Amino acid sequence: MMKRMLRPALSALLLAASALPAFAGSDIPPTLEQYPLRDRFFGPGGAVFPNYSMPSEGGLSYMIAAGPTLAGPTKAGGPGVAIFAAGTADFNCQTGQRPTIKVISAPAGAKVSVSPGTFVATGIDGGATTKCLGQPVGGAIVRYAGRPPRGGGAVTLRVTYPYLGAWYDHVVHVPGN
Numbered sequence: 001m002m003k004r005m006l007r008p009a010l011s012a013l014l015l016a017a018s019a020l021p022a023f024a025g026s027d028i029p030p031t032l033e034q035y036p037l038r039d040r041f042f043g044p045g046g047a048v049f050p051n052y053s054m055p056s057e058g059g060l061s062y063m064i065a066a067g068p069t070l071a072g073p074t075k076a077g078g079p080g081v082a083i084f085a086a087g088t089a090d091f092n093c094q095t096g097q098r099p100t101i102k103v104i105s106a107p108a109g110a111k112v113s114v115s116p117g118t119f120v121a122t123g124i125d126g127g128a129t130t131k132c133l134g135q136p137v138g139g140a141i142v143r144y145a146g147r148p149p150r151g152g153g154a155v156t157l158r159v160t161y162p163y164l165g166a167w168y169d170h171v172v173h174v175p176g177n
Contacts, residue, residue: 059090059129060088060090060096060127060163061126061130062161063086063121063125063132080143080145080146081144082143083155084101084155084172085117085140086099086161087099087138087140088137089121089132093132095137097162098138098140099140099162100159101140101157102158103156103157105154106144107153108149109146110144110145110147112144112145113143115143117140117141121136125159125168142172148176148177149174150176151176153174154174157172
């Protein structure tokens, strides 16, 4: 009887774990050897990820950083200077699903790239809490490479946040020579 109940439960757990990477950003769930089944059910972490804790309050915050405030530490590859970053975080400042950023327009000759990375949140676009301001947040970082035009220019970005599909256009000013 016990084996008959345990087998479907384990199958459901493995099926759920295989579907989670789409929701967990770029993290890959640990194997059962790295994070044993006993710890998943009775340990302090989550059922799939050992370092996840359930927030005491629900909701997401949409965190951003732009301009000179991005001169601080960012962890993202690619050439150029970071000019904008966006990410989502829950009430415990755990990174949520990464927003999608599309470049709508940029000055001639500029190379604008978007890559995943970590940044220090300095503002919010909306959401449940401001608790994560000043904290590292995972998300998407926009970099500008190339010579800025005389008198400056602007890069227009379309930022789409996950779950709701809400989007807006954000204009980042690039100082001139």
